Amino acid sequence: MQSKNIAKIVKPRLFDTHCHFDFEPFQSESTLHWQQASDAGVSRLLIPAVGISNWDAVQELTITAPQQCFYALGFHPYFLNTDCAEMSCSERMRFLEARLAASDENCVAIGECGLDAVVDVPPVLQEAIFIAQLSIAQNAGLPVILHSRKTQSRLLQLIKYHQFTRGGVLHAFSGSEQQAQAFIQLGFKIGIGGVITYSRAAKTRRAVAQLPIEALVLETDAPDMPLCGLQGQSNHPKYLPLVLQALAQLRACAVTDIAERLWLNSHQIFGLDAD
Template identity: 40%
Template sequence: MLVDTHCHLDVDEFEPDRAQVIARARAAGVTRQIVPAIDAAGWPGLKAVCAEDAGLFPAFGLHPVLLVSHREEHLRELREWLERERPVAVGECGLDHFIEGLDPATQLHYFDAQLRMARDFDLPVIVHARRAVDQVLSAIRRIGGLRGVVHSFSGSRQQAGQLWENGFLLGLGGPVTYPRANRLRTLAADMPIEWLLLETDAPDQPGACHRGQRNEPAHLVEILEAIAELRGIAPAELAAATTANAERLFRLPTRPAA
């Protein structure tokens, strides 16, 4: 009963075989996926995809990498979607200081607005933070009253600790399976288990066994096994703990729908 806490099942890459992808996930024991949005144009399609399977849970937000697509009215529309649809989270949102040409001030404007909505609706936030963990932390502290996950975490142990202190879990995925990812693997080995979530970020960020291929939620088992080995515990123990973490953060039913 694993939860893939970050999986973009709604995107075009899964259009030809989405049902089979979900079936493979279920066969692998991945019973539920959180499906975060990236832009306003995709919200209706994401909603429709999640309606097809009781184990899919939507989140709605505006991704910083799609900054050119965002408009001020999308923030007003997002508030309406959150009110009407009652998703499990706000996101994916955040800051990206890796890709050139994404204005930092404009990114922060959209991020702050979404953090405030998450606080207002008492929803967790799914955060993208690429080369921007300190700036994300600053925004989280400034807004206050928040909880959530920084997905695909790649920061330092010190930054991780500061996120835990502010109520944020860390999502770890395919990169942790690469032997040369020393800092990330060290963090995965000894971080407090109550702050850990598993994710694939499918179709992106495949693990070492699927380098160069489309990622999918069934591959979450390989991430589970890699982290369990690093921690010296049974995969079942790690599965139980991370599933409980996901259920707690996203307020999921404790048992997936049949």
């Protein structure tokens, strides 16, 4: 009797480009959480810092999984009043430059940095620290991971005015195709996460259906930004395949048609080998 050849199902390679893996609930049993992500097809992830308080933590996590976990160093606007608030902008930047000089090859970006119009941190302070981080990233040849909440227009103005050319990722994109294209023109990838799983996010869903696939990367922002149907639960990198599935549905294509391109995009923007 002739044997049948059964094709092996191969999961697409996935890169979670924004996961706060040093936050709760991942701090306990981090090995288990990484195994769950790996079992779901997440081969690599990037852990952005929020300030001096977690620089050690994000670097230590990548040491345990070299070539799988990467990190970024920077100052998140949300934490400027609580993380080393007594430091001046210039003092913080001296710390960042010194840490970058001593960092290993797993440090591939500056961030999470940007502007937030909702948090109670003076806009003048936010902008000064953001501009200073752009300068450091430009000199270091590193991309930036952008945080933006109701500040996309101002971020674009500052990036253009200060002639930042290293690109990066516009994290947690929520907006129109026109807004996304403005960042793409400046060399940025667009971070696509759980927001596209919500039908109420009509404008964002229309945008990601039309944007060039070469400009997109996947992310979870775990443990934040839970997907539709998982509200009230901590987000997890193991749910990244659901974001990929939602993106494929919006673009009316198969997961296999876009997965490898998204993998390549993620490595390209961070200067990593995709093999």
